[in-house]
Amino acid sequence: MTQLGEIQQAILNGESAAVGSLPVPESYRGVTVRADEVDMFEGLESRDKDPRKSLHLDDVPVPELGPGEALVAVMASAINYNTVWTSIFEPIPTFKFLKKYGKLSPLAKRHDLPYHVVGSDLSGVVLRTGVGVHNWKPGDEVVAHCLNVELESPDGHNDTMLDTEQRIWGFETNFGGLAEIALVKANQLMPKPDHLTWEEAASPGLVNSTAYRQLVSRNGADMKQGDVVLIWGASGGLGSYATQYALNGGAIPVCVVSSPEKAAICRKLGAELIIDRSAEDYKFWKSETEQDPKEWQRFGAKIRELTGGDDPDIVFEHPGRETFGASVYAARKGGTIVTCASTSGYMHQYDNRYLWMNLKRIIGSHFANYRESWEANRLISKGLIHPTLSKTYPLEETGQAALDVHRNAHQGKVGVLALAPQEGLGVRDEEKRAKHIEGINAFRGA
Structure with a gap:
């Protein structure tokens, strides 16, 4: 049996603590x-670029372990849109990120390689920790959030997202989670929710934390009870968590989706106010260069019809170019548009009269700091927020998984198995799982 096989077998046998005494292999598949x-x-x-052609499963050397870092045996991971961007080399090839990071220090130079191991989610088991790591040890079952920071500048010490060297692991750094072994900083680690399988636990990380900061945190929209929250892509990776946070926080979600099937998922989560934009045939752009304000007005009227006359207090924005003009228009006077991602394009256009004359605010939001990520993961662990995993692929089919996300042929999150040989493994608390099984499986088969 290979060294990696021995590690895998120990974890599958429920003997995770034994991995600390097993040798770490010299290479792994990423x-x-x-x-x-x-x-x-x-x-x-962009739509014609195929991640199956650019994503490869290669044998790569295990990186040197530095101070404050951990090597993790990855049981499962998940696809985020940043992996799609990496795979189609947009907006720029990520090797420019790695080269810039490599100039920071001799330790960071490890990341500047002619290959990039991608992926910004994982669940797994700590194999080794570097000098200065006290809170984690080999054998700990963990998930990882994707914030990579240096914190040598004062800028990040109120909010680590403002660190001058803030990066997204597996996108702007190397040795990501779509692999059998990953390298992370120890302050990326969080306890694996014990009622979830490996693939379920891996899927919330990036999008759950992002939605938490964007909607709930004081660094984002600071949502309160009774707020009307317009959620674009409400059954997707980000939107499905925003919908759950709105419902849990006493807000009123207005879920925008693109099919009856996606509307059904939102209803399963408990949402009642739903706009199927395909059925309503909204066309916010007359051409590549001109938007249609009459469509904004029609959209706003639909929202008020559903809410009994209320405009959104908060607009949860992430599609970007395609929807941003409508979002700025639709928000109520004094309302907030909180934005990230821009999956339909980064160059936003909107009519500033609706913003300035109505005292609206646009807030930029990017991932989450460690505290926000920890709180978001804690809510998963308590069964108050659930993973939105719909489908899982083996590591060998990561290209197809990324293509599903690229073409929006998915619901919720798409998972990827790494060292876990099959779905359904890794549950440590069956009693808690049984209490929440309906929520856990809400997106399955969608």
Whole structure:
């Protein structure tokens, strides 16, 4: 049996604590993009770029373990839109991020390689910890959030997201979670929710933390009871968590979806006010360069019809270019548009009269700090927020998983198994799981 096989077997046998006495292999399999292929999609439209061609499963060396870091045996991971961006080399190839990081220090130089191991989610078991790590030890079952910070500048000490060297692990750094072993900073680690399988536990990390900061945190929209919250893509990776937070926090979600099937998922979560934008045939753009304010007005009227006359207190924005003009228009006077991601394009256009004359605010929100991520994971652990996993692929089919997300042919989150040989493993608290099984499985088969 290989060294990695011994580690895998110990974890599967429920003997995670034993991994500390097992040797760490010299190499592992990781999903990579390659620097010599960054021009492979030149001339193609974004929608025609195929992640199955650019994402490879390669044997790569285990990186040197530095101070404050941990090596983790990855049982499962998940697809985020940043992996799609990496795989189609947009908006820029991520090797530019790795090269810039590599200039920071000799330790950071490890990340500047001709291949990039991608992925910003994981669940797994700590294999080794570096000098200065006190809160984690080999054998701990963990999940990881994706905030990578240095915190040598004072800028990040009120909010680590403001650190001058803030990066997203597995996107702007190397050795990500779509692999059999990952390298993380110890302050990325959080306890694995014990009632979830490996693949379920891996799926919330990035999007759950992002939605928490964007909607709940004082650093975001600071949602309160009774707020009307307009949620774009309410059954998707980000939106499905925003919908849960709105419902749990006593707010009133207005869920925007693009099909009856997605509307049904929102109803299963408990949402009642739903707009199927495909059925309503909203066309916010007349052409590539001109928006249609009459469509904004029609959209706003639909929201007021559903809410009994109320405009949204908060607009949960992430599609970006396609929807931003409508979002600024739709928010109530004094309302908040909180934005991240921009999956339909980064160059937003809106009519500033609706913003300035109505005292609205636009808040930029990017991932979450450690405290926010910890709180978001704690809510998962308590069964107050549930994973939104709909489908899982093996590591060998990560390209197809990324293509599903790229083409929006998915609901919720798409998971990827790494060292876990099959779904359904890793549950440590069956009693708690039984209490929440309906919520856990809400997106299954969708």
